[in-house]
Amino acid sequence: MSARRRTVTPTRIAAAGLAPLALVAYAAVPAAAHGSMTDPVSRVAACYAxxxxxxxxxxxxxxxxxxxTQAFYDWNAVNIANAAGNHRALIPNGQLCSAxxxxxxxxxxxxxxxPAGPMSAGPHTFRYKGTAPHKGSFELYVTKDGYDPTKPLKWSDLEPAPFAKATDPGMQNGDYVFSGTVPNKSGRHxxxxxxxxxxxxxxxxxxxxxxxxKDNGGGNGGNGGTGAAPSTRPSTGNGTGTGTGTGTGTGSKPSEKPSAPTDQQIADGAGKSSVEHNGHGDNDPKTNGAAGASLPSPSSPAPANPADPGASAHGNLAETGGNSATPSIAIAGAGALAVGAAVLFAAARRRATTAGRRGR
Structure with missing residues (x-):
């Protein structure tokens, strides 16, 4: 065996052993994303708080x-795994808030x-708590004049175009922060x-x-309201709640102002959350994702409700990042493979050396 042959063989074997290192480093970066609006406070965040x-x-x-109760410990996961921009096609009328x-x-x-927070027309700074940060786009819509909160929310109740949009906004203290100009409205929206x-x-x-x-209890189109409309879906909550959710509010007086959950409340409730932040895209049902799941096409029909005119799909916008678990996962996997590659390299070198001696 020539010297060149003896050199190349161990190198090739070592390269084959080390190749998976690049794969594990790539695969160990999880796609993770969760959060909820905190200014103005979302319903789910307010109830969690x-x-x-x-x-x-x-x-x-x-x-x-x-x-x-579990739905509210999981306050940061009101999502659709395979939305791909087809929001209006996938979410039926009357179910916008639950997606x-x-x-x-x-x-x-x-x-x-x-619970409703005060809002005024003009410039406003919005905040969205990102409990598992990544890059993406935000769109904010407001209800039309004549909105009646005592009726199930429909896509047609929203103004057709977003009044605020942001792509990859910066973060401050765990919140995505971006600005928009709120249109002129009156009453509850x-x-x-x-x-x-x-x-x-x-x-x-x-x-x-x-x-x-002024909170008139029913928006411009409200009539004072009954304060509740029974849900058409059976209760599936796995917490302590068992009622129909019709409530007792009369809607005739101003409601209390909502509060966003504090960092301490978020930390205290983390142990009761069933949200998995590191497994999107696998076959774990807790992630609401599945490997190889086909994405809906922009032209696919709505499962329960036709899409409103003008609905469009959004493409990929930017690159995401992992979370704090990423480095340790990558290092552990790389370390295990490095040991195996070293053993293969040593064995190949011994075989090459022995063969060279026999050939002399």
Whole structure:
């Protein structure tokens, strides 16, 4: 065996052993994303802040009764795994706040007494808590004049175009922060957010109740309301709630203002959350994703509700990143493979050396 042959053989074997290192480093970067609007506060975040076990407002009590407590410990996961921009096609009318997820059906209760924060026309700084940060795009819609909160929210209740859009906004203290100009409204309204991931078809949705000026309990088109509309879906909550979620609010008086969950509340509830942050794209049902799942095409029909005219799909926008677990996972995997590669290299070198001696 020539010297060149003896050199190349161990090198090739070592390269074959080391090749998986690049793969494990790539595969160990999880696609992770969760969060919810905190200014203006979303319904799910407000009810979590009140406490899933003992909410204070009538609306949150009704929502927990309809969905169970677990939905609110999982406050940052109102999502569709394979949305791919087809939001209007995939989410039926009356289920916008839950994004069509039975788990969060309490958020769809048509009530005029959801805790609502003050809002005014003009420039506003929005905040969205990103509990598993990544890059993506935000779109905010507001309800049309004449919105009646005592009726189930439909796509046609929203203004056709978003009043605020942001791509890859910066973060401050764990919040995505971006600006927009709020249109002129009066009375009770709702701001609907869509957060579309840029590396994945997954998207997140929130409903935030707001009041422009005086809270008349029913928006411009409201009539004082009954404060509740029974859900058409059976309760599937796996927490303590078992009621129908109709509540007792009258909608005739201003509701209390919502509060966003504090960092301490988020930390305290993390142990009760069933949300998995590191497994999107695998076959674990907890992630709402499946390997190789086909993505809906922009022209696919709605499963329960036709898409409104003008609905469009959003493409990939940017690159995502991993989370704090990424380096340790990558290092552990790389280390194990490095040991195996070293053994292969040593064995190949011994064989090459022995063969060379015999050939002399």
């Amino acid at each position: 009140e406490g899933p076990e003992s909410p204070k407002s009538a609306a949150c009590k009704a929502a927990v009764a309809a969905s169970g 069509g997820n039975d788990k969060y059906q309490g958020l769809d209760l048509a009530r005029a007494d959801w 709702l701001i609907y957010s869509i957060w579309q991931r840029s590396d994945s078809p997954e998207a997140f949705y929130t409903c935030s109740d707001v009041v422009f000026g």
